[in-house]
Amino acid sequence: MKLTIQVNEGPYQHQASDSAYFFTKAALEKGHEIFRVFFYHDGVNNGTRLTTPPQDDRNVVKRWSELAEQHNLDLVVCVAAAQRRGIVDEGEAKRNGKDATNIAPGFRISGLGQLVEGAIQSDRLVVFGD
Amino acid sequence: MSEIKKFMYVNRKAPYGTIYAWESLEVVLIGAAFEQDVSLAFMDDGVFQLTKDQDTKGIGMKNFSPTYSALGDYEITKIYVEKESLEERGLSLDDLQHLTWEDEDEDYAEKDSIQLVSRAEMADILAGQDVLFNF
Amino acid sequence: MSILHVVNKSPYERNSLDTCAAYVKSGDAVLLIEDGVYAAIKAGAAAGKLSGLGEVFALGPDLAARSIGEDKVADGVKVVDYAGFVDLVEAKDKVQSWL
Numbered sequence: 087m088k089l090t091i092q093v094n095e096g097p098y099q100h101q102a103s104d105s106a107y108f109f110t111k112a113a114l115e116k117g118h119e120i121f122r123v124f125f126y127h128d129g130v131n132n133g134t135r136l137t138t139p140p141q142d143d144r145n146v147v148k149r150w151s152e153l154a155e156q157h158n159l160d161l162v163v164c165v166a167a168a169q170r171r172g173i174v175d176e177g178e179a180k181r182n183g184k185d186a187t188n189i190a191p192g193f194r195i196s197g198l199g200q201l202v203e204g205a206i207q208s209d210r211l212v213v214f215g216d
Numbered sequence: 217m218s219e220i221k222k223f224m225y226v227n228r229k230a231p232y233g234t235i236y237a238w239e240s241l242e243v244v245l246i247g248a249a250f251e252q253d254v255s256l257a258f259m260d261d262g263v264f265q266l267t268k269d270q271d272t273k274g275i276g277m278k279n280f281s282p283t284y285s286a287l288g289d290y291e292i293t294k295i296y297v298e299k300e301s302l303e304e305r306g307l308s309l310d311d312l313q314h315l316t317w318e319d320e321d322e323d324y325a326e327k328d329s330i331q332l333v334s335r336a337e338m339a340d341i342l343a344g345q346d347v348l349f350n351f
Numbered sequence: 352m353s354i355l356h357v358v359n360k361s362p363y364e365r366n367s368l369d370t371c372a373a374y375v376k377s378g379d380a381v382l383l384i385e386d387g388v389y390a391a392i393k394a395g396a397a398a399g400k401l402s403g404l405g406e407v408f409a410l411g412p413d414l415a416a417r418s419i420g421e422d423k424v425a426d427g428v429k430v431v432d433y434a435g436f437v438d439l440v441e442a443k444d445k446v447q448s449w450l
Contacts, residue, residue, distance in 0.1 A: 087441050
């Protein structure tokens with residue numbers, strides 16, 4: 087099965103990102119293909135490398151980055167939602183005159199077309215949100 | 217030639233209190249370019265998104281409701297609104313924007329985009345889709 | 352075409368389970384995750400809503416986190432893990448997340 091996962095909420099505030107992570111991991115362990123994980127709405131906040139969660143709790147952002155590296159996942163943060171919420175890569179910093187970037191490893195910023203493409207190319211779209 | 221899928225964008229949340237209504241519309245607009253078989257469903261508080269005369273000056277937010285009237289130009293012609301959700305909220309079709317599209321196969325005749333359907337009919341429509349987007 | 356209905360909010364907080372119930376058809380399945388698992392508490396008022404829904408599943412890790420032991424789960428609700436969640440997504444034609 088080819089899957090596209092959509093994550094609508096940011097880390098910690100809602101369980102959505104955690105549920106999406108464990109679902110994605112389970113799907114990979116079963117040998118399914120993750121076409122893309124698309125982060126929308128506050129979900130883009132999963133893509134900042136600047137979080138410092140407490141040592142005794144999970145590191146949501148790092149967990150996604152590591153899963154992406156392990157399995158060569160395509161983690162996409164929606165550009166429009168990212169601009170609104172301040173998730174920035176080099177390209178966005180230059181384009182919008184920002185003096186910093188904060189995108190986490192393994193994530194890339196791209197357009198909503200990536201979500202639509204994911205839905206077209208995949209066998210299933212699974213949405214996690216509030 | 218890739219297969220055309222039936223895409224349904226499900227809208228169940230009211231506008232302005234949260235961003236879901238607006239950001240889901242942004243997906244619909246971008247998605248229109250991908251030439252799938254698109255419909256929109258409005259149920260529960262989602263029906264509030266389509267009301268006329270939204271005046272957002274006092275809350276300092278952009279009034280994005282005019283965007284719904286542009287959907288016809290994006291070839292989105294199937295907008296299903298659930299009757300029971302309207303009635304439960306004290307609304308009727310008259311409270312909603314009059315959304316239309318132009319049928320180029322019939323000399324650009326203006327047709328209604330909104331179809332009022334019962335909960336049972338909406339369930340059938342949902343069941344017949346390939347992909348369901350939720351926000 | 353069949354649907355896997357996923358309900359993630361508590362029936363005591365939000366109406367998603369009620370809306371979902373109006374849309375379930377024969378051949379579909381309902382999966383309770385996150386706060387949605389509170390609907391599966393046997394003694395809860397919402398448990399009665401589950402019997403008309405056909406196949407109902409609840410995510411084990413979410414039940415355990417919320418101290419809902421298997422003995423407290425409503426009859427007929429099958430407990431699955433994330434692997435079971437993946438299987439359900441595969442078994443049905445599409446997923447409807449009642450957010």
